[in-house]
Amino acid sequence: MQVSHSKEIANFHIVGINYKKTDAAIRGLYAINPAQYQQLLEHARTVQLDDLFVLSTCNRTEVYGFAASPGQFIDLLCEQTKGDRDQLLEIAYTKSGEEAIRHLYQVGTGLDSQILGDYEIIGQIRNAAKFAKSEGSLGSFLERLVNSVLQVSKLIKTETGLSAGTVSVAFAAVRMMERKVPDIKDKKIVLLGVGKIGRNTTKNMIEYLGVKEVTLINRTLQVAEDFAVQHGLKYAPYENMVPEIQQADVLLVASNAPQPTVLVDHLRNTSPKVVIDLSIPFNVEAAVGDLEHVSLINVDELSKVQDETLQNRMGEVPKAIAIIDEHMEEFLYWYKMRKHAVVLKAVKDKLHEIHMREIQQQKNGATYKQEDMEQVSGRIIQKMINLMAGKVRKETEKSDLYISMINDIFETGVNQE
Known part of the structure; x- marks a missing residue:
């Protein structure tokens, strides 16, 4: 097509x-x-x-x-x-x-x-x-x-x-828990979804908060089990999700499902808890945020967690932009040269076509003489000039530009001033 x-x-x-x-x-x-x-x-x-x-x-x-x-x-x-x-x-x-x-x-x-x-x-x-x-x-x-x-x-x-420094959504979640949950080391934490963000958040919790009471839940049990064994954590089958999250003090949701997996009915009559939804689209039903005993936090709220690291990063922006400018210029140069290469190849093919056509016509004469070959070359040159002259005559508004370019390309030495 x-x-x-x-x-x-x-x-x-x-x-x-x-x-x-x-x-x-x-x-x-x-x-x-x-x-x-x-x-x-x-x-x-x-x-x-x-x-x-x-x-x-x-x-x-x-x-x-x-x-x-x-x-x-x-x-x-x-x-x-x-x-x-x-x-x-x-x-x-x-x-x-x-x-x-x-x-x-x-x-x-x-x-x-x-x-x-x-x-x-x-x-x-x-x-x-x-x-x-x-x-x-x-x-x-x-x-x-x-x-x-x-x-x-x-x-x-x-x-x-x-x-530089440690600033990410996964780290922001840890900083938020640090602020929202007193005595976090003694709390029961459940992670729903052991993908990249879930794993990174868990590693940050272990490193920065010193938590150990973490239960991992994933649709594929083996994924949760492997990560739990590697880090000395607990894990539970997906079928046990509801009772596990009901008992949690902190629930992290990174399940990356197309629709909510944690519903308001799951948490309606439970103990107070902090729920952090790391998923897009949201994997925690919006109505959960209306429950008085639940504090629901999503990724937009996490982005507001600032760190002094961000101030240091701002000072590095001009350096980053300079590197981008340099390499973007190189990329655009490659693009322009590629376009030129395509044009030059097309010109070469056109000239080859003219050459072969003239040679074929000369072959029809059966015999070859030096003056015949000179005539062939002369006709090829004249047809090239005719192609260029025809374009110049047709594009009257650009004729001066075309002639100037031809003059430069063939280095004729003619002064056009």
């Missing part, structure tokens, strides 16, 4: 929402899970979109790629999520061309993160692009751009202090 847009930079777009303009509840409407991601890429190909990837985290959902217009990405997101198109048009940001490229650099290096310098985002970009490539939906431009962003992210981490 013919693609309706070219792979020019002007047709490279990003459409997305993030924490700056939308709360976690709205972001949850447009979050893309792995199954939806695959379906989105499959649907994209049916509407002639074959070079894109989707970044969906707790703080943002963004589509990067080539399209005739950003509106096509709006349609893709609404096709696969519970979100409303009119709402998305109001809240989404769109960027195109070099502005979109710079945005990916800023996202990948943590400059656009809810917690400045968040280094986890680069792994999420890597995985998102890798999945798109495995589905045949990542072209050479996007792959090279992502690789450049990965390189820049690594450089900024090693050459600046932008990601």
Whole structure:
């Protein structure tokens, strides 16, 4: 099927929402899970979109790629999520061309993160692009751009202090527990969902709070058991979730399910507790926050937990931007040279075509003489001049520019002043 847009930079777009303009509840409407991601890429190909990837985290959902217009990405997101198109048009940001490229650099290096310098985002970009490539939906431009962003992210981490110190959603959860739960070492803690965020939060609790009374629950029991054994913790089967969370003093939810797994009925008649929902979309029913004996905290509230580390990171921003500028310039130079290479090859092919046609005509004469070969060369040269002259005559407004370029390319030595 013919693609309706070219792979020019002007047709490279990003459409997305993030924490700056939308709360976690709205972001949850447009979050893309792995199954939806695959379906989105499959649907994209049916509407002639074959070079894109989707970044969906707790703080943002963004589509990067080539399209005739950003509106096509709006349609893709609404096709696969519970979100409303009119709402998305109001809240989404769109960027195109070099502005979109710079945005990916800023996202990948943590400059656009809810917690400045968040280094986890680069792994999420890597995985998102890798999945798109495995589905045949990542072209050479996007792959090279992502690789450049990965390189820049690594450089900024090693050459600046932008990601120095311990600041992340997982760490913010620990700081929040420290403030909200007196005598945390003596409390019963339950973690629902032993994915990356859940594991990181648990490690931080052990290291910074010295807790030991932690019970892990996961849909796949083996995952919970392996992590529990490794860190000397308890674990319980998913079927025991309700009684376990009812007995907890602190409940951490990182189950990453498409809908709430902890319901208000689960906690209606229980002891007082702090519930921290680390999931997007929310995995704790909103009504839980209305229970007087429950303090419900979500990822947006966690982002407000500040640390002196963040102030130090702010001072590193100019250094990070300078590194981005340098490598973005290198990427754009590669892109322009690639375009030139394509043009030069096309010119070479055109000249070869003229050459072969003239040679074939000469072969029809049966005999070859030196003067015949000179005539062939003369005709080839004249046809090249005719092609250039024809273009100059046709594009009268650009004729001076074309002649100047030809003069420079062939280094004629003619002074046009």
